[in-house]
Amino acid sequence: DTEVTQTPKHLVMGMTNKKSLKCEQHMGHRAMYWYKQKAKKPPELMFVYSYEKLSINESVPSRFSPECPNSSLLNLHLHALQPEDSALYLCASSPAGGWDQETQYFGPGTRLLVL
Amino acid sequence: AQSVTQLDSQVPVFEEAPVELRCNYSSSVSVYLFWYVQYPNQGLQLLLKYLSGSTLVKGINGFEAEFNKSQTSFHLRKPSVHISDTAEYFCAVTQGAQKLVFGQGTRLTINP
Numbered sequence: 001d002t003e004v005t006q007t008p009k010h011l012v013m014g015m016t017n018k019k020s021l022k023c024e025q026h027m028g029h030r031a032m033y034w035y036k037q038k039a040k041k042p043p044e045l046m047f048v049y050s051y052e053k054l055s056i057n058e059s060v061p062s063r064f065s066p067e068c069p070n071s072s073l074l075n076l077h078l079h080a081l082q083p084e085d086s087a088l089y090l091c092a093s094s095p096a097g098g099w100d101q102e103t104q105y106f107g108p109g110t111r112l113l114v115l
Numbered sequence: 116a117q118s119v120t121q122l123d124s125q126v127p128v129f130e131e132a133p134v135e136l137r138c139n140y141s142s143s144v145s146v147y148l149f150w151y152v153q154y155p156n157q158g159l160q161l162l163l164k165y166l167s168g169s170t171l172v173k174g175i176n177g178f179e180a181e182f183n184k185s186q187t188s189f190h191l192r193k194p195s196v197h198i199s200d201t202a203e204y205f206c207a208v209t210q211g212a213q214k215l216v217f218g219q220g221t222r223l224t225i226n227p
Contacts, residue, residue, distance in 0.1 A: 004158075006158075020187070031213060033213075040220075041215035041219070041220075042205055042218065042219055042220055043159070043205075045214060045215070048213045048214075050213065055213060056213055056214070059217055090158055090159065092159075097212075097213075099212050099213075101147050101166050101209070103149070103164060104215055105161070106151075106158040106159040107158050108157055108158040109157070109158045111156075115182055
């Protein structure tokens with residue numbers, strides 16, 4: 001199984017809603033990542049978990065809250081988002097904790113629209 | 116800090132023609148370089164990577180890239196493109212552990 005899965009595929013939410021994005025991998029990878037990608041732009045790193053501990057937070061606003069319940073699962077909790085947070089949210093994983101030689105494997109993304 | 120420059124934002128090519136997508140990086144230390152492809156409404160898929168060794172790297176779907184340290188380049192090539200190669204292509208370099216820095220992307224459009 002060489003796949004990173006993300007649910008839901010699409011999400012529409014209001015600015016007062018609370019929702020969560022889910023990412024799962026069963027490759028035994030020990031690093032997991034959240035990226036945000038705006039239209040016609042490259043992905044931007046948001047968070048990195050290495051061995052289930054948060055290792056990087058790229059100064060992301062607190063309305064985004066990551067969670068790594070176990071080594072296979074990564075969540076992104078959303079609360080009080082703004083319309084400018086509308087984007088494609090990509091999850092990725094890499095084998096051994098995120099060393100610089102590691103390949104990151106990406107999921108298909110969740111397309112989020114904030115109204 | 117490492118950075119990546121993709122010199123062309125858009126590249127239109129006729130089907131069965133060769134293509135080169137250009138990527139330059141800036142780094143004073145060892146680099147690990149990647150090319151990813153993103154098809155419309157999808158995530159990123161690894162095409163190929165350079166970690167060490169042979170400077171000519173072969174990837175999936177007939178793509179290859181050449182690492183040139185003196186010119187700090189990692190250009191992507193394919194000798195004959197297909198309609199199905201229409202996609203966004205991203206060059207990326209690692210910036211320390213756990214960080215991947217992407218170029219701005221090149222949109223490859225294949226015309227029949």
